[in-house]
Amino acid sequence: MWVADMDFAAPPFILDALKRRIDHPILGYTDRPASLNEAFQGWLDYHFGWEIHDSWQVWLPGVVPALNLACQILEAGCEIIIPTPVYHPFLALAKNASLKEVRVPMRQVDGHWTMDFDTLQASVTPRSRMMLICNPQNPTGRCYNEAELHELASFVINNNLILVSDEIHCNIILGTNAQHHPISALVPELLERTISLYSASKVYNIPGVSSAVAVIGDASLRARFINARKGLVPGIGPLGLIAAECAFHDRSNWIPELTQYLRGNLEYLREQLGNRLAPLEGTYLAWINVADQQLENTEAHFAHHGLGISPGVQFGEASHIRLNFGCPRSTLEEGLRRFKLALQE
Numbered sequence: 001m002w003v004a005d006m007d008f009a010a011p012p013f014i015l016d017a018l019k020r021r022i023d024h025p026i027l028g029y030t031d032r033p034a035s036l037n038e039a040f041q042g043w044l045d046y047h048f049g050w051e052i053h054d055s056w057q058v059w060l061p062g063v064v065p066a067l068n069l070a071c072q073i074l075e076a077g078c079e080i081i082i083p084t085p086v087y088h089p090f091l092a093l094a095k096n097a098s099l100k101e102v103r104v105p106m107r108q109v110d111g112h113w114t115m116d117f118d119t120l121q122a123s124v125t126p127r128s129r130m131m132l133i134c135n136p137q138n139p140t141g142r143c144y145n146e147a148e149l150h151e152l153a154s155f156v157i158n159n160n161l162i163l164v165s166d167e168i169h170c171n172i173i174l175g176t177n178a179q180h181h182p183i184s185a186l187v188p189e190l191l192e193r194t195i196s197l198y199s200a201s202k203v204y205n206i207p208g209v210s211s212a213v214a215v216i217g218d219a220s221l222r223a224r225f226i227n228a229r230k231g232l233v234p235g236i237g238p239l240g241l242i243a244a245e246c247a248f249h250d251r252s253n254w255i256p257e258l259t260q261y262l263r264g265n266l267e268y269l270r271e272q273l274g275n276r277l278a279p280l281e282g283t284y285l286a287w288i289n290v291a292d293q294q295l296e297n298t299e300a301h302f303a304h305h306g307l308g309i310s311p312g313v314q315f316g317e318a319s320h321i322r323l324n325f326g327c328p329r330s331t332l333e334e335g336l337r338r339f340k341l342a343l344q345e
């Protein structure tokens with residue numbers, strides 16, 4: 001119940017398209033079809049009412065490479081600001097690009113994790129260049145509301161930062177009042193300084209058939225990003241292109257049915273875990289407080305009881321664990337049985 005993919009088969013319409021592609025015996029280098037760009041534009045508009053230009057899209061084999069490329073555009077020694085806890089590859093970015101990482105702990109308000117703008121402002125220095133977030137937030141499950149995103153936009157603009165917004169979980173919204181807002185759609189002034197990242201991989205459970213897209217509205221920022229990739233990050237392979245295009249064309253019940261099932265799992269988690277579970281609005285990743293257990297090696301302790309979790313320390317917050325509930329209810333029930341046993345001992 002650790003790595004962030006689900007135990008569900010990918011949708012038949014994607015598998016069928018992949019099978020049809022495999023019937024063609026040549027799996028050589030492939031150009032990206034223009035139809036993929038159109039499919040993604042249609043998808044952004046359909047789900048979020050965001051109309052983007054064809055030229056704003058930069059396609060890559062993954063969101064993590066895109067996060068790293070974004071950091072490569074900065075000069076060595078500059079600072080990047082990252083609210084924590086956060087998806088752990090964010091915490092390797094600075095080192096990979098010879099930058100300085102400034103972690104700013106999020107705070108909890110009525111159990112909800114949120115960005116702490118006072119501390120964020122205090123963390124800004126003359127060398128601050130970029131802020132990186134993910135929304136919906138991995139691992140806390142927060143889906144930032146409009147007020148938070150507006151405050152974030154002001155912070156970024158006032159401090160002349162580039163914003164990188166990883167929105168890979170944008171279709172997995174479980175909270176009844178929660179809604180995903182692509183930040184540059186909500187605050188168009190951000191477009192000139194924002195790199196927004198998307199992929200079909202989470203909601204369609206196809207992360208092994210890698211593909212992702214960076215939306216960069218500003219031509220010079222886009223040119224810097226594209227320049228940084230040269231020779232380092234390849235294009236998308238033929239199967240990734242097929243899977244992504246098929247996913248972005250989807251208007252079926254896949255997303256409503258998946259999220260409905262995940263809501264049931266979440267309800268079960270709430271019943272079983274009570275206050276240990278952080279209020280969750282998006283993702284299939286539960287953020288669970290185990291501070292009272294005072295575990296020395298959290299991962300090993302749960303593994304000893306037959307439960308593979310992600311220890312909070314990976315995300316910069318040792319008091320919690322992250323548990324993936326993108327699985328059949330029976331698996332979740334068994335996982336929670338083992339979780340409780342681990343707490344008893």
Ligand SMILES: Cc1ncc(COP(=O)(O)O)c(C=O)c1O
Nearest residue numbers: 004062063064087134138168212
């Ligand atoms: C917030 C976030 N970004 C990126 C990724 C991974 O993206 P990719 O597999 O496209 O590199 C994940 C996977 O768990 C994630 O949760």
